[in-house]
Amino acid sequence: xxxxxxxxxxxxxxxxxxxxxxxxxxxxxxxxxxxxxxxxxxxxxxxxxxxxxxxxxxxxxxxxxxxxxxxxxxxxxxxxxxxxxxxxxxxxxxxxxxxxxxxxxxxxxxxxxxxxxxxxxxxxxxxxxxxxxxxxxxxxxxxxxxxxxxxxxxxxxxxxxxxxxxxxxxxxxxxxxxxxxxxxxxxxxxxxxxxxxxxxxxxxxx
Amino acid sequence: xxxxxxxxxxxxxxxxxxxxxxxxxxxxxxxxxxxxxxxxxxxxxxxxxxxxxxxxxxxxxxxxxxxxxxxxxxxxxxxxxxxxxxxxxxxxxxxxxxxxxxxxxxxxxxxxxxxxxxxxxxxxxxxxxxxxxxxxxxxxxxxxxxxxxxxxxxxxxxxxxxxxxxxxxxxxxxxxxxxxxxxxxxxxxxxxxxxxxxxxxxxxxx
DNA sequence: GTCTATATGGGGATAGAC
DNA sequence: GTCTATCCCCATATAGAC
Numbered sequence: 001x002x003x004x005x006x007x008x009x010x011x012x013x014x015x016x017x018x019x020x021x022x023x024x025x026x027x028x029x030x031x032x033x034x035x036x037x038x039x040x041x042x043x044x045x046x047x048x049x050x051x052x053x054x055x056x057x058x059x060x061x062x063x064x065x066x067x068x069x070x071x072x073x074x075x076x077x078x079x080x081x082x083x084x085x086x087x088x089x090x091x092x093x094x095x096x097x098x099x100x101x102x103x104x105x106x107x108x109x110x111x112x113x114x115x116x117x118x119x120x121x122x123x124x125x126x127x128x129x130x131x132x133x134x135x136x137x138x139x140x141x142x143x144x145x146x147x148x149x150x151x152x153x154x155x156x157x158x159x160x161x162x163x164x165x166x167x168x169x170x171x172x173x174x175x176x177x178x179x180x181x182x183x184x185x186x187x188x189x190x191x192x193x194x195x196x197x198x199x200x201x202x203x204x205x206x
Numbered sequence: 207x208x209x210x211x212x213x214x215x216x217x218x219x220x221x222x223x224x225x226x227x228x229x230x231x232x233x234x235x236x237x238x239x240x241x242x243x244x245x246x247x248x249x250x251x252x253x254x255x256x257x258x259x260x261x262x263x264x265x266x267x268x269x270x271x272x273x274x275x276x277x278x279x280x281x282x283x284x285x286x287x288x289x290x291x292x293x294x295x296x297x298x299x300x301x302x303x304x305x306x307x308x309x310x311x312x313x314x315x316x317x318x319x320x321x322x323x324x325x326x327x328x329x330x331x332x333x334x335x336x337x338x339x340x341x342x343x344x345x346x347x348x349x350x351x352x353x354x355x356x357x358x359x360x361x362x363x364x365x366x367x368x369x370x371x372x373x374x375x376x377x378x379x380x381x382x383x384x385x386x387x388x389x390x391x392x393x394x395x396x397x398x399x400x401x402x403x404x405x406x407x408x409x410x411x412x
Numbered sequence: 413g414t415c416t417a418t419a420t421g422g423g424g425a426t427a428g429a430c
Numbered sequence: 431g432t433c434t435a436t437c438c439c440c441a442t443a444t445a446g447a448c
Contacts, residue, residue: 014431033322035241038423049433051426056431060424089407115321116239153409159387160397161406163379170378173369181365191366199405200367201295203359220413244441255415260443262413 018056021046025067030108034064034118061121065128071108072131075099079138088146089197092139092165096196097189099169104178104185109170136162168196224262227252231273236314240270240324267327271334277314278337281305285344294352295403298345298371302402303395305375310384310391315376342368374402 024045028037039060043050057063078098082091103109122128143161146152152161173195177188230251234243245266249256263269284304288297309315328334349367352358358367379401383394 031322035321036323039425040423050424051434052432054425058425115241116237117242150408152406153404155409156397156400156406157387160379160383160401163382163387164377164401164406166382167373167377167379171370171373172376173366173373176369176372177366181363181369191362194362195366195370195405197405197407198359199401199403200358200362200370201403202356203361204410245443246441256442257416257444258414264443266442 017046017048021048021053021056021063022067022070025063026071026108027106029064029067030103030106034115064118065122065125067108068122069125069128069131072128072135074102076131076135076138079135087151088142088149089151091142092146093193093197095139096165096168096193100174100189100192101185103170103174104188139165165196168192223252223254227254227259227262227269228273228276231269232277232314233312235270235273236309236312240321245269270324271328271331273314274328275331275334275337278334278341280308282337282341282344285341293357294348294355295357297348298352299399299403301345302371302374302399306380306395306398307391309376309380310394345371371402374398 021042024042025037028041028045032041037060039050039053042063043053046053053063057066075095075098079091079095082094086094099109139162140158143152143158143165147154147158171192174188174192177183177191181188183191227248230248231243234247234251238247243266245256245259248269249259252259259269263272281301281304285297285301288300292300305315345368346364349358349364349371353360353364377398380394380398383389383397387394389397
């Protein structure tokens with residue numbers, strides 16, 4: 001609860017409620033996607049009425065934007081918390097694991113590939129774009145380091161690696177593996193990491 | 207036009223119009239996604255009025271289902287047309303290239319990962335599911351063959367390989383590479399194939 | 413089978429009382 | 431700031447003339 005700082009009591013409860021709303025939004029977004037969510041759904045999930053929602057967020061798009069911003073902030077926080085001793089490759093492996101486990105736990109993937117509409121209004125939000133860019137720049141540096149270390153394919157351009165990495169965090173294969181493959185979370189994470197870094201082709205014998 | 211067979215003239219024009227509608231639907235689906243398409247959009251694109259659309263397809267969901275079915279049929283046709291001399295790995299490489307080029311040309315990815323809603327009603331359609339399953343079984347055999355040949359990672363289960371492969375055909379990385387990476391189609395296909403089969407990690411020296 | 417015109421319903425957003 | 435009740439747009443789907 002440290003994020004509350006020294007707010008007055010009323011402001012604290014306000015912040016807490018806002019976070020509860022964002023939690024519900026995140027959960028519903030993961031489950032149903034933007035277009036299938038109604039503001040009534042969110043209100044019901046939080047145990048609030050719809051008009052109260054609009055006191056906190058001025059529109060559905062604004063609400064979702066804030067949820068996405070919070071998610072990127074969490075990713076940034078996760079990166080910063082990694083110990084300096086970690087190799088670049090380990091950083092990426094762990095970040096992928098973190099993102100996958102967030103999803104498997106009912107959270108959201110942090111790339112809005114799901115909907116052209118969502119992508120459109122997110123890129124309109126300066127606050128979102130700023131954070132996304134910051135994350136992108138940090139990871140770009142990690143990728144450069146990893147290539148220099150010989151931990152990532154130096155023949156691939158950085159952006160190819162990065163976009164592929166992002167795509168793995170929101171890969172629909174995860175849902176299919178859980179639904180039809182009946183794997184548990186650990187197995188799914190392991191397989192996704194394996195495919196992400198080594199592909200589906202034959203690997204060199206170790 | 208051989209698909210028209212020996213239909214009477216009226217039935218032929220009917221079939222042709224139906225195909226034009228499906229073409230428009232496919233194009234719009236790729237561009238905007240299911241939720242953002244309106245039946246007016248489709249009608250305008252074909253040069254028809256909305257009620258006429260409903261003479262051909264009884265609902266928006268039905269329309270989209272038919273478009274997806276046609277797409278899976280095209281994938282099946284593409285597979286069958288491959289020469290017997292092709293290795294299993296080559297079959298997969300070429301199928302991936304085919305799917306990616308369909309997308310890059312304004313077409314649709316053949317996995318409905320885009321929307322929970324779309325996935326829901328597609329899996330309700332027996333005709334769609336039947337075809338999707340047929341494609342899945344065919345590819346499962348190809349994967350088994352490739353593993354036996356030492357062309358694919360034998361340590362990965364078939365379904366992990368297959369779902370990963372499907373995901374590459376509708377990978378959002380493609381759009382990002384085109385939009386922000388400024389790669390041409392050939393480069394995008396090459397990079398996506400490279401990442402799909404060898405991952406982003408260090409590759410063995412050749 | 414094609415059109416113009418219209419019905420229907422759902423969901424985003426708000427008015428106004430408390 | 432929270433609620434109940436309501437507005438109103440928009441998109442799916444249809445009625446009915448030709």
